[in-house]
Amino acid sequence: MSGYSVEHATRSSRVGVAVIAIALVVLATAPFWGDRQTLRLLAELFTFVALASLWNLLAGYAGLVSVGQQAFVGLGAYLLFAMVILAGVHPIAAIFIAGPIAALVSIPVAALTFRLRGAYFAIGTWVVAEVFRLLASQISVLGGGSGVSLPASVVIAMAPTRTAREFELYWLALGLTVLVLAAIVMLLRSRHGLALTAIRDNEVAAQSNGIDVTRVKLIVYVLTAFGTAMVGALIFLMKLRVSPDTAFSVNDWTAFVIFITVIGGIGRVEGPIIGTIIFFFMRQTLSDLGSLYLLIMGAVAIVVMLWAPKGLWGLIAERFGWQALPLQRHLVSTPQDKS
Amino acid sequence: MPAILALESIAKRFGAVVVADGIDLSLNEGEALGIIGPNGAGKTTLFGMATGTVKPDSGKVLFAGKEITALPPESRCRLGLARSFQIPQPFSGMTVFENVVVAAAFGNNEREKTVYSRCADLLERCGLADKANKRAGGLTLLDRKRLELARALATKPRVLLLDEVAGGLTEHECTTLIALIKDVRAEGVSIIWIEHVVHALLATVDRLAVLHGGKFIASGDPHTVIKSAEVAEIYMGIAADA
Ligand SMILES: Nc1ncnc2c1ncn2[C@@H]1O[C@H](COP(=O)(O)OP(=O)(O)O)[C@@H](O)[C@H]1O
Numbered sequence: 001m002s003g004y005s006v007e008h009a010t011r012s013s014r015v016g017v018a019v020i021a022i023a024l025v026v027l028a029t030a031p032f033w034g035d036r037q038t039l040r041l042l043a044e045l046f047t048f049v050a051l052a053s054l055w056n057l058l059a060g061y062a063g064l065v066s067v068g069q070q071a072f073v074g075l076g077a078y079l080l081f082a083m084v085i086l087a088g089v090h091p092i093a094a095i096f097i098a099g100p101i102a103a104l105v106s107i108p109v110a111a112l113t114f115r116l117r118g119a120y121f122a123i124g125t126w127v128v129a130e131v132f133r134l135l136a137s138q139i140s141v142l143g144g145g146s147g148v149s150l151p152a153s154v155v156i157a158m159a160p161t162r163t164a165r166e167f168e169l170y171w172l173a174l175g176l177t178v179l180v181l182a183a184i185v186m187l188l189r190s191r192h193g194l195a196l197t198a199i200r201d202n203e204v205a206a207q208s209n210g211i212d213v214t215r216v217k218l219i220v221y222v223l224t225a226f227g228t229a230m231v232g233a234l235i236f237l238m239k240l241r242v243s244p245d246t247a248f249s250v251n252d253w254t255a256f257v258i259f260i261t262v263i264g265g266i267g268r269v270e271g272p273i274i275g276t277i278i279f280f281f282m283r284q285t286l287s288d289l290g291s292l293y294l295l296i297m298g299a300v301a302i303v304v305m306l307w308a309p310k311g312l313w314g315l316i317a318e319r320f321g322w323q324a325l326p327l328q329r330h331l332v333s334t335p336q337d338k339s
Numbered sequence: 340m341p342a343i344l345a346l347e348s349i350a351k352r353f354g355a356v357v358v359a360d361g362i363d364l365s366l367n368e369g370e371a372l373g374i375i376g377p378n379g380a381g382k383t384t385l386f387g388m389a390t391g392t393v394k395p396d397s398g399k400v401l402f403a404g405k406e407i408t409a410l411p412p413e414s415r416c417r418l419g420l421a422r423s424f425q426i427p428q429p430f431s432g433m434t435v436f437e438n439v440v441v442a443a444a445f446g447n448n449e450r451e452k453t454v455y456s457r458c459a460d461l462l463e464r465c466g467l468a469d470k471a472n473k474r475a476g477g478l479t480l481l482d483r484k485r486l487e488l489a490r491a492l493a494t495k496p497r498v499l500l501l502d503e504v505a506g507g508l509t510e511h512e513c514t515t516l517i518a519l520i521k522d523v524r525a526e527g528v529s530i531i532w533i534e535h536v537v538h539a540l541l542a543t544v545d546r547l548a549v550l551h552g553g554k555f556i557a558s559g560d561p562h563t564v565i566k567s568a569e570v571a572e573i574y575m576g577i578a579a580d581a
């Protein structure tokens with residue numbers, strides 16, 4: 001009876017992992033081959049990969065279509081500036097403290113927004129983000145509505161030279177994004193991930209097969225807030241300045257993130273990575289066109305939603321049966337059991 | 340002997356459509372009950388109310404003597420109440436094997452690794468072994484129905500609710516299915532089986548009940564029930580819209 005084993009890896013996932021490993025080495029050495037402009041662009045790209053991956057977990061897997069994740073980006077940013085300016089915490093330490101605090105804050109937020117379903121949930125999350133933005137603009141020690149810059153002394157204390165600081169921030173962005181992605185992959189490979197993937201595919205069946213759907217959703221919501229706030233803290237540490245309008249921007253931290261996830265492939269880990277690359281490519285090549293570029297992006301999103309509703313990666317994965325990451329469980333019957 | 344599953348004075352309407360008009364039903368431990376009735380009689384809705392996906396307007400659901408009316412579907416499943424969906428509800432993006440692992444791990448509250456070999460055996464029993472690593476979304480309707488059965492069994496149910504699993508099977512496949520259900524029963528699982536394929540029911544169940552107009556209009560020995568004039572009349576109706 002025990003002639004079975006279960007494997008996660010497939011040929012495509014072995015290739016995928018190898019490609020990812022090579023990409024990581026190349027990216028980790030970027031400070032030695034890339035100029036300042038490239039580093040800045042890549043670091044920004046990493047943060048979008050992280051944000052989109054987190055939103056994908058929330059909306060693509062748990063079915064929680066939030067348009068208010070900027071609440072946690074901004075919360076992370078403001079927590080960092082508050083800790084650094086008011087309590088003298090080291091900025092990098094502040095990033096990691098912002099995560100758990102945001103996770104705690106997300107619990108009462110969930111208690112409120114989880115009462116709403118579908119579109120009402122989406123609107124609810126956006127309202128919460130707006131409330132956060134208004135609250136942030138009331139904090140006069142952090143510049144109120146016009147925001148505040150990181151004190152020069154703190155910036156200088158981070159690293160001896162500007163170049164060294166930029167390297168540090170670059171590696172921090174890469175490291176945090178890898179951390180977020182690794183955490184997501186580990187979550188999906190765990191027991192919770194099994195439940196989450198089932199919920200992604202069919203909530204009614206998930207419930208009827210013993211999964212406490214609400215509990216899993218709550219866990220995902222809290223974890224996502226945790227990660228999103230850390231990424232938000234880092235984004236604004238890189239910007240060296242925070243204001244309510246930039247930190248709680250629905251455009252930057254939700255609209256673009258949804259665009260990325262949808263064109264890349266919602267409900268798949270690979271989707272947001274592909275989507276971010278496409279998004280940055282489009283932004284770099286089309287940004288001269290001014291506001292026309294937003295129109296073109298909108299058109300691309302509509303075309304993808306109509307012809308490839310599972311995104312570009314979804315199209316590829318379904319046609320070729322690929323998975324770039326070893327997430328699926330494959331049943332292998334072992335040779336001695338050939339009866 | 341207390342009933343393993345009981346519905347007491349269950350009422351349910353969708354707008355003007357009354358699908359349950361004070362239904363009482365009790366399933367004894369180890370019993371296999373068949374339910375027939377015309378399309379739209381409310382058979383599937385009855386399973387929904389038993390398993391918690393549909394809320395009755397009034398009435399009680401009891402499992403092994405305990406009231407479970409307020410329990411969510413996942414808790415009822417873990418108590419040992421499993422169902423197959425008439426319209427299959429696979430986890431389409433997951434493999435067939437993973438579908439069954441989900442049911443086994445969560446429906447019976449076990450660690451993932453401990454359920455693997457049980458799931459592999461179940462796929463074998465349900466005729467899905469060669470499709471274990473296929474995406475469930477790509478299965479044919481027949482295989483989806485098999486998957487429904489495999490998943491329900493994976494939760495290690497005490498009561499198994501089957502909703503039209505025999506439709507569309509060949510003679511041979513139907514015989515295999517009947518054998519499988521008899522096996523499950525022999526293991527002590529109590530069964531309610533909704534089915535239009537009457538000969539499959541007659542070969543399997545101890546008791547047959549007829550749902551019509553929101554009520555059970557007949558219940559008893561399967562052969563007697565099926566021969567009664569009233570049932571024959573309703574079945575003319577089924578034949579007409581089938
Ligand atoms: N969620 C629902 N909303 C409205 N009407 C429903 C719903 N579910 C079932 N019905 C109606 O209730 C009646 C009984 O349906 P169902 O339980 O599926 O019958 P059966 O399984 O006996 O064919 C049908 O008329 C159906 O259209």
Ligand SMILES: [Mg+2]
Pocket residue numbers: 382383384425502
């Ligand atoms: Mg039905």
